[in-house]
Every structure is written in structure tokens, then in C-alpha cells.
Amino acid sequence: MNKKDKILIIGAGLCGSLLALRLAQRGYKVEVYESRPDLRKVDISAGRSINLALSDRGLKALRLCGMEEKTRKICIPMYGRLIHDKEGNTFSSNYSGRENEYINSISRGDLNAILLDEAEKHENVNIHFNKKCKKVEIEKNIAHFKDYETKEEFPVIADVIFGADGAGSSLRKSYISERKFLFSYSQNYLNHGYKELEIPANKQGNHQISKDHLHIWPRGDFMLIALPNMDGSFTVTLFLSYDEGKYNFENLTSEEKITEFFEKEFPDALSLIPNIKEEFINNPTGALGTVKCSPWYYQNKTLLIGDAAHAIVPFYGQGMNASFEDVFVLDEILCHFEPFDKLKTGSSREIFDWKTVFKAYQKARKKDTDAIADLAIDNFHEMKDHVANPLFKEKRKIEMDLEKHFPMQYFSKYSLVTFKENMGYKKAMDRGRAQDKALLNLISGDDISTSLDMTKEELEIVLKKVIKETNEILKEDKIAGL
Ligand SMILES: Cc1cc2nc3c(=O)[nH]c(=O)nc-3n(C[C@H](O)[C@H](O)[C@H](O)COP(=O)(O)OP(=O)(O)OC[C@H]3O[C@@H](n4cnc5c(N)ncnc54)[C@H](O)[C@@H]3O)c2cc1C
Ligand SMILES: NC(=O)C1=CN([C@@H]2O[C@H](COP(=O)(O)OP(=O)(O)OC[C@H]3O[C@@H](n4cnc5c(N)ncnc54)[C@H](OP(=O)(O)O)[C@@H]3O)[C@@H](O)[C@H]2O)C=CC1
Ligand SMILES: Nc1ccccc1C(=O)C[C@H](N)C(=O)O
Structure with a gap:
């Protein structure tokens, strides 16, 4: 050297x-x-x-x-996901329970x-x-x-x-x-490709939907997402199968079919993308x-x-x-x-x-x-599907509460991967997956009542249980050589 x-x-x-x-x-x-x-x-x-x-x-x-x-x-800081359902209802889910943790659109x-x-x-x-x-x-x-x-x-x-x-x-x-x-x-290619579209700024040059969020329209087998730009616009990305399902890139070839697909699946987004037909037809479909x-x-x-x-x-x-x-x-x-x-x-x-x-x-x-x-790959399934699942939502709520009340002790898998910059991805993955398993075991058993907001004391009990079970899972995985 x-x-x-x-x-x-x-x-x-x-x-x-x-x-x-x-x-x-x-x-x-x-x-x-x-x-x-x-x-x-x-x-x-x-x-x-x-x-x-x-x-x-x-x-x-x-x-x-x-x-x-x-x-x-x-x-542009994005503090959490804003999830859009087919009826146009939205709900938000923060990326972290700690205030200083967010991701950025650039x-x-x-x-x-x-x-x-x-x-x-x-x-x-x-x-x-x-x-x-x-x-x-x-x-x-x-x-x-x-x-x-x-x-x-x-x-x-x-x-x-x-x-x-x-x-x-x-x-x-x-x-x-x-x-x-x-x-x-x-x-390994996915069977899904992607296409980028645009939600322009309004007449005043401002964002038409919240710029503080990464927007997701989860639809099970496919999804739409949007990230804000500095000029007031959003870049929207459709992730869709090339050739499977009722609607796919191979059969969305006519203006009528494209409009039908968006009217049915993403009506609120459609109303914000004025050039949908031109953009859909002219923009390339990227491989993943x-x-x-x-x-x-x-x-x-x-x-x-x-x-x-x-x-x-x-x-x-x-x-x-x-x-x-x-x-x-x-x-x-x-x-x-x-x-x-x-x-x-x-x-x-x-x-x-x-x-x-x-x-x-x-x-x-x-x-x-x-x-x-x-x-x-795991997060593909989480974004297009699990985010709309009640059990998943419950788990995220408890994680946010744990991070808020015990900021030095609890880091969700998402936080370990995204915000714990000094922990390698492998360690973050192993710990995060074990923690997810432990938390889901607790929720699906009768160990915690998830219907009400928990007090700090109740959350502390959950924290101790999750840490104990996570460590046991990690130990078992180690013995099994995983
Ligand atoms: C749809 C999509 C969304 C993404 N979103 C995110 C995200 O939100 N966050 C994130 O962290 N990552 C994201 N990524 C991943 C990110 O784009 C890449 O990981 C990143 O660009 C990798 O940087 P790179 O410099 O290694 O490769 P590239 O950015 O691809 O740069 C490679 C460069 O080499 C040049 N080049 C290629 N071949 C040759 C050649 N033969 N001779 C000379 N020059 C050549 C190219 O023109 C290019 O400039 C996304 C990727 C995709 C496809
Ligand atoms: N992990 C993932 O899933 C990733 C997927 N991708 C996807 O891979 C695909 C290709 O990526 P990308 O990096 O854009 O491809 P390339 O940079 O390889 O470029 C694609 C085309 O541009 C042409 N080209 C490049 N430079 C010039 C130039 N100076 N003048 C004229 N023509 C030029 C090349 O022509 P020629 O071959 O004739 O030289 C080629 O046809 C995309 O679909 C992208 O989405 C990209 C990154 C990560
Ligand atoms: N930039 C992206 C591009 C494509 C698909 C997802 C993202 C995300 O950033 C997802 C975010 N990390 C999330 O989990 O909500």
C-alpha cells in the first residue's frame, strides 16, 4: 500500500x-x-x-x-409511515418511539x-x-x-x-x-418490477399530502409508496408483479385498464396524479x-x-x-x-x-x-401486506411505547437496522428477529392485555419478559447453529 x-x-x-x-x-x-x-x-x-x-x-x-x-x-425528515386504505382512510405509525429518530427523503x-x-x-x-x-x-x-x-x-x-x-x-x-x-x-430477480409516477406540488408550490411521512398504499400483493421532494412534489412508486394477479405490468397496457386499476385500488392517489396515463405508459418499468x-x-x-x-x-x-x-x-x-x-x-x-x-x-x-x-426482502412483505394487519399494528404500538418509556433499553428491529449505526446489520437482524418472535409470543398468549394503554409499570414487566425471551431465543438459535 x-x-x-x-x-x-x-x-x-x-x-x-x-x-x-x-x-x-x-x-x-x-x-x-x-x-x-x-x-x-x-x-x-x-x-x-x-x-x-x-x-x-x-x-x-x-x-x-x-x-x-x-x-x-x-x-426532508420522514417521522413515520402514513398508511392509506382503499376507502381513503389513513393511519400513521412512527418509525421510532424516540423523538430524534427519523429517516430522510433526499x-x-x-x-x-x-x-x-x-x-x-x-x-x-x-x-x-x-x-x-x-x-x-x-x-x-x-x-x-x-x-x-x-x-x-x-x-x-x-x-x-x-x-x-x-x-x-x-x-x-x-x-x-x-x-x-x-x-x-x-x-435473484423478484417477480415484481417498479414504475415511478409523480404527485405534483399544488398551485402554491406546497405538498398536497403530509411531507413528514413515507406514504404507503398496501394492497397485499402489490403496493404504492410516495416520498416527498423539496419542490413540493412526491415521487410515487408502484411495485407490482410483471405477470401475476388480476392487474400486472404485462396486462396494464391500455389507458382504460390503467385508470380502472387506479380507480379500484388507489382512488385517493389517482386524484393526485394528473398525468397518470402518460407517465404510466412512458416511464420505464425497472427490475428488482x-x-x-x-x-x-x-x-x-x-x-x-x-x-x-x-x-x-x-x-x-x-x-x-x-x-x-x-x-x-x-x-x-x-x-x-x-x-x-x-x-x-x-x-x-x-x-x-x-x-x-x-x-x-x-x-x-x-x-x-x-x-x-x-x-x-422481509420488509417487502411487511410493507405491502403486514402493515395493515391488526396484530402487526398492535405489536408496533407496544414497541413505540417501549421505546418511548425505555429509550436506552428497547430498540425494535426497525430501529436496530435503521438507527443503531454502530451495530452491524447481522447483529441487528438476529436480535431484531428474536425480539419480534418474543413479542408476538407474548401478544398471542395471555401474557399481555393489548386492548388498553399500558402504564409504565405494566410496560416494564413486558420489557423484562421480552428481553428474557429474546435472550433465550438467541441462545437456542446459537446452540442450533443458526
Ligand atoms: C427503486 C429503488 C429505490 C431505492 N431506494 C433506496 C432508498 O430509499 N434508500 C437507500 O439507501 N437505497 C435505495 N436504493 C438503492 C440505491 O439506489 C443503491 O443501493 C445505490 O444507488 C448504490 O450505489 P452505487 O454507487 O453502488 O450504485 P449506483 O448508484 O447504481 O452507481 C453506479 C454508477 O456506476 C455507473 N456505471 C455503471 N456501469 C458502468 C460502467 N460499465 N462503466 C462506468 N460507469 C458505470 C452508473 O452510471 C452509476 O453512476 C433504491 C434502489 C432502487 C432501484
Ligand atoms: N438492486 C436492485 O434491484 C437494483 C436495480 N436496478 C435496476 O437496474 C436497471 C438498470 O440500472 P442502471 O444503473 O440505470 O443501468 P445502466 O447504467 O447500465 O444504463 C442503462 C442504459 O443506459 C445507457 N447509457 C449509459 N450511459 C450512457 C451514455 N453516457 N450515453 C448514452 N447511453 C448511455 C446504456 O447503453 P449501452 O448498454 O448501449 O452502453 C444502457 O442501455 C434499472 O431498471 C434499475 O432500476 C438498479 C440498481 C439496483
Ligand atoms: N425508500 C424506500 C424505497 C422503496 C421501498 C421502501 C423504501 C423505504 O424507505 C421503506 C421504509 N424504510 C419503511 O420501512 O417504511
Whole structure:
């Protein structure tokens, strides 16, 4: 590892631009190649999610790079879910019983732009747009690019190559095609795709529905969600099967059928989306899937990071957060190894190489990205279906009360995953799932009366029972080797 190493990052998306900034701050020289045009100059939003939910893990990595304050200025806090039923009734459910815990709606383009600005300001960073990586010769450390403007193809040689090129990573594809090592890989598509629509601002430029919530229209097998934008509009996303159920993407092909579907399933939303037919027909239908692979690195030469290493379905709102957290974890590993390298005396031989760093990074990180991939699938079922279930609502109410009265002792699964930024996703998943099981056992047995509001004393009894049973479940799972 040497600060003179030439580092190449493929992809200047959310992860690539933050990684470039952080490596530059650590003193490395970084060249970034991005296939798309510069999003600060050209609108390239079509086909990707327009806004995202940013939460504590992402903010932790942004803070590390000095970007938290700038980011918060373009965030809209969402304190909970607002659930819409078919009759137009709504009910809300907070994300946490603690007041300072919420998630944030943020524009992908605006966030990417401030990261690019900051990275480009750094003397150690050069960003090249409209250059698509076609393949990487991993043994020789050569990435081959095509320039979209000149149509020319050219190679770039580097000491270390990072693949931050998203779910369809060219570096990952090269791991498969080059067959230089045993590379395990899985890709699982959902039968659901997504389509983005818009609720515009009202005439005064204000939001037409609460901007303090993430809106959900759960309908069992499919759902609609909406996240607020700074200009008073909402980005609405329909998650629907491609080919199953009465209504699906394959059969919603005529204006009449689209209107019929929305009139029947989402009448209140329909009245807020004036251009429904045009948008439904013209906006692309995006695919959703999970990618898991291993190893993420090849020798001391290349590393996959962000979605390139672990694409997940969007339902926990954690893909970007996990990709930002990758940068944080990699930085911690570099902090651990670099001081030893500085201690070397006389000889120019390095004590640690990038392979040591990459290996330690994957060891620290892989279990957590596997966990959030599985949690994201769970949250799909929770959002489209369980949120409307009375037992689920009861459980959430007790959890909110526990968090409110015992803020230091109780953290629901949602809070562990979303707000406990120093606990890995795997630990959050194991504890959260055991806790859910314990709480549901208590509710479905006669242990707690859920019909009335509980006093603090009654809640304390519940807390003790839940903690005891959670620990027993965790112990049993450990013995069973789960
Ligand atoms: C519908 C939807 C909603 C989502 N909502 C959320 C959310 O609310 N919260 C959240 O945390 N996450 C969310 N995500 C996930 C989030 O979008 C990703 O996890 C995040 O964008 C990953 O960042 P990345 O930089 O690794 O990949 P990307 O953001 O995809 O960036 C990859 C970059 O590499 C470039 N590139 C690709 N191929 C090449 C190539 N061959 N050569 C050069 N450049 C290349 C791309 O143009 C792009 O700029 C959502 C995802 C989807 C699909
Ligand atoms: N976990 C998940 O479920 C995720 C799913 N996705 C989904 O994956 C799909 C693809 O993602 P996305 O990252 O947008 O795909 P790409 O970035 O791969 O781009 C898609 C298209 O844009 C073209 N293109 C890219 N750059 C340029 C340029 N500078 N000039 C002209 N054309 C260009 C490419 O053309 P060409 O091939 O000819 O070069 C390609 O046809 C989407 O449906 C998205 O929703 C994305 C992320 C995560
Ligand atoms: N951003 C998203 C995009 C798509 C689907 C869900 C989200 C969420 O953020 C869900 C939120 N975490 C929730 O549990 O209510």
C-alpha cells in the first residue's frame, strides 16, 4: 500500500463519488470513470429512483467525509409511515418511539451532485464522464473503456481498481468471464418490477399530502409508496408483479385498464396524479433483484464495492446506506493498517498490501451485507401486506411505547437496522428477529392485555419478559447453529 498507488474507480454514482472523496482525503490519487454524462449538466434521472431514504448509517459515512451538514440541508425528515386504505382512510405509525429518530427523503441527483462537487474540488481526484467500462483484465490491472462521445475505445492501467459501478457491474462481469479464480455469484430477480409516477406540488408550490411521512398504499400483493421532494412534489412508486394477479405490468397496457386499476385500488392517489396515463405508459418499468457474490476482491488488484458487490431490493431503504457504510468500514480497515506501513524503516518494502486490506474488509463486511439483503426482502412483505394487519399494528404500538418509556433499553428491529449505526446489520437482524418472535409470543398468549394503554409499570414487566425471551431465543438459535 502506497500513497503513490494509482487508483481507478469505475462508476461515479453514490458509492463511487463518496469513495473517491474519502480516498483522496486519505492522500491517494484517484481517477474516476463514469459511463453517464455529468448529471450536474444533463438530466439523466430517467430510469432510476428519483429520491431515496437516507438514514443513520449513510449519514455516519457522510459525516466521516465532512458531508453531513451539506447533505442535511437537502433532506426532508420522514417521522413515520402514513398508511392509506382503499376507502381513503389513513393511519400513521412512527418509525421510532424516540423523538430524534427519523429517516430522510433526499433527491438522488442532488446528493450525487454535492458528492461529485466535493470530490472534484479535491486536488487528488479527476472525474471522466461518458466513459463506459467494457471489461477489466484483472490479472494485468487494465480496464477497457469506450467513450460515448468519440466512440473511441481506450485502456486505463492502474495499481488498484475499485468497481463501484452498480448492480450491473462490469468488474463483476469480468470476474466471471476471466475465470481467474473461484468466484461464487447469485442473482435473484423478484417477480415484481417498479414504475415511478409523480404527485405534483399544488398551485402554491406546497405538498398536497403530509411531507413528514413515507406514504404507503398496501394492497397485499402489490403496493404504492410516495416520498416527498423539496419542490413540493412526491415521487410515487408502484411495485407490482410483471405477470401475476388480476392487474400486472404485462396486462396494464391500455389507458382504460390503467385508470380502472387506479380507480379500484388507489382512488385517493389517482386524484393526485394528473398525468397518470402518460407517465404510466412512458416511464420505464425497472427490475428488482438481489446480487450476492464472493470474493469481492482479486489479489491486491481489484475490489467490488456498493451495489456492485451486493445489490439488494429497495424495501428497507438501505441500499445506498449500506453502500455508504461500505466506505466507512473500508476506511476503518485502512486506519488499522496504514500506521504500520508508516512505521517501516529503511527498506522500500511495504508491510501490508491491498490484499490484506481487501481480505480484512470482506471479513468484516460480508455477513452484514448478506443480512440487509435478507431483511430487505422481509420488509417487502411487511410493507405491502403486514402493515395493515391488526396484530402487526398492535405489536408496533407496544414497541413505540417501549421505546418511548425505555429509550436506552428497547430498540425494535426497525430501529436496530435503521438507527443503531454502530451495530452491524447481522447483529441487528438476529436480535431484531428474536425480539419480534418474543413479542408476538407474548401478544398471542395471555401474557399481555393489548386492548388498553399500558402504564409504565405494566410496560416494564413486558420489557423484562421480552428481553428474557429474546435472550433465550438467541441462545437456542446459537446452540442450533443458526
Ligand atoms: C427503486 C429503488 C429505490 C431505492 N431506494 C433506496 C432508498 O430509499 N434508500 C437507500 O439507501 N437505497 C435505495 N436504493 C438503492 C440505491 O439506489 C443503491 O443501493 C445505490 O444507488 C448504490 O450505489 P452505487 O454507487 O453502488 O450504485 P449506483 O448508484 O447504481 O452507481 C453506479 C454508477 O456506476 C455507473 N456505471 C455503471 N456501469 C458502468 C460502467 N460499465 N462503466 C462506468 N460507469 C458505470 C452508473 O452510471 C452509476 O453512476 C433504491 C434502489 C432502487 C432501484
Ligand atoms: N438492486 C436492485 O434491484 C437494483 C436495480 N436496478 C435496476 O437496474 C436497471 C438498470 O440500472 P442502471 O444503473 O440505470 O443501468 P445502466 O447504467 O447500465 O444504463 C442503462 C442504459 O443506459 C445507457 N447509457 C449509459 N450511459 C450512457 C451514455 N453516457 N450515453 C448514452 N447511453 C448511455 C446504456 O447503453 P449501452 O448498454 O448501449 O452502453 C444502457 O442501455 C434499472 O431498471 C434499475 O432500476 C438498479 C440498481 C439496483
Ligand atoms: N425508500 C424506500 C424505497 C422503496 C421501498 C421502501 C423504501 C423505504 O424507505 C421503506 C421504509 N424504510 C419503511 O420501512 O417504511
